[in-house]
Amino acid sequence: MSMPVTPMVEAIDVRKSFGLLDVLKGITLSIQKGEVVCLLGPSGSGKSTFLRCVNHLERMTSGKLLVDGELIGYHQRADALYEMSGSELAVQRRDIGMVFQRFNLFANHNVLENISLAPILNRGVARKEAEADARRLLQMVDLEGRETAYPHQLSGGQQQRVAIARALAMKPKLMLFDEPTSALDPELVGEVLSVMRKLAQDGMTMLVVTHELSFAREVADRVIFMDQGVVVEEGPARSVIDTPQHERTQTFLRRMH
């Protein structure tokens, strides 16, 4: 028998409401180290909100979230949870990469700075080393030679690949993707997915919100289907996508095809 391993992500009864609107109604799930999990669900089901709770961009209403065994966003003292300060949160977020639907590359920095600045500032890496690392990452995302370009000079697909490189430069142990290809023209989706596929093969732990069923089916180890703030169904990617058990999953998947 093997020792119990700390999961990379552990969510325990995570709830979130915006005013009177209950968006997450008790999400409990865990993601193992090295696992690639795709989060599927109709629009408004709370996928982005959940993802943003994982790095505390969104403050949950109740519940607990642990990344690699560490409570995110709060200090536990006695019976209460105390929210962390901005700079304490910053330290936690350094281990969790995030890729956004709309890229959010820093408009005032060029590609090389976008990638190398966070390691320099937030990890204390020497500039030379950070830039060499950034160039390596650019090669990995197939963008060598574009170091001095500004984000507005790149296509959406290129921007998203830079955004992935930027997140990887912090050497995160977990990567969160929020619909990374939804803002792209169809012909640019493939180049971003292929970078993500490479990343998955290299053993990165990934939580991916996506509508790309074929990507989920092929790359994900597991699929979690969410609807109206609850996890409806989860299981191995192929079996959930090919033979969904719940009616809501079936309806959703039928609409997607």
Next chain:
Amino acid sequence: MSEQKIIPARNPGQVAIAIVLLFGVGLLIYLVISSPFITWAAIPQFILDETVVDGIKLTILFTVLAMVISIVAGALLAMMRLASNPVLVNFAGLYIWFFRGTPLLVQIIFWFNIQLFIPSINLGFVVLDTNSVVTAFVAALLALSLNEAAYMAEIMRGGLMAVDSGQGEAAKALGYTPVQAMLRIIFPQALRVIIPPIGNQTISMLKTTSLVSVVAAQDLLTRVQNIYARNFLIIELLIVASIWYLLMTTVASGLQYLIERRLGRATYEAPAVWRAAMRILRSEGSKG
């Protein structure tokens, strides 16, 4: 076929208005120049007068100091306005409401007369006479700066809000502390929106400083008033002051044009000054 000459359409309405304008302006200039009551020789006599030049220095000093103080105070107010603590938000809101809602002239006179209800300032170890602390200079500078800070706060708030919220989120997600995210990512981008109106405010401030003459703060207008109180060459000295104000605002506009052109060219780059400041901060930081 030979090239045809192209003759643009005429607009007779505009031509008529132009003729009337030329005539009107010509008449006005003639009336002023031919007036037997203006001593033209007084203008070259006073334009470089020592008192006048001292007044110009003070006007420029007021402008520079008031702009620097109001930019710092305005940035703080703008951040308070966008903070999450309701006390900060409301304090900034009230400040802006009050200082924009009352006339600057009233504020200048108020600060100058503050000793009427605060006769002395007790610092615990020493008691100061308010009159000796809040001189005309201090009262004028306080009024200009505190008033301008309210406008500056709104300009900066607009600039900060013009930056896409995704920029701050990406910075947070990469482990930037809130201060770093503000200084490195959000503020440099807001600058592009903030700098043109700051230029306008500065040009405006060059002229607004003349209001402090009501408390005899020794700016350019105060000086020429002092001179014409003695020699009664009122129009002549006002012309001297106007020439200087025009010169100062023209130079300032030129500078503004150069700065904006630079900003326009480096569309997404931070201005050189900002980059240099950041480099210094960075090397300070890595030393520590």
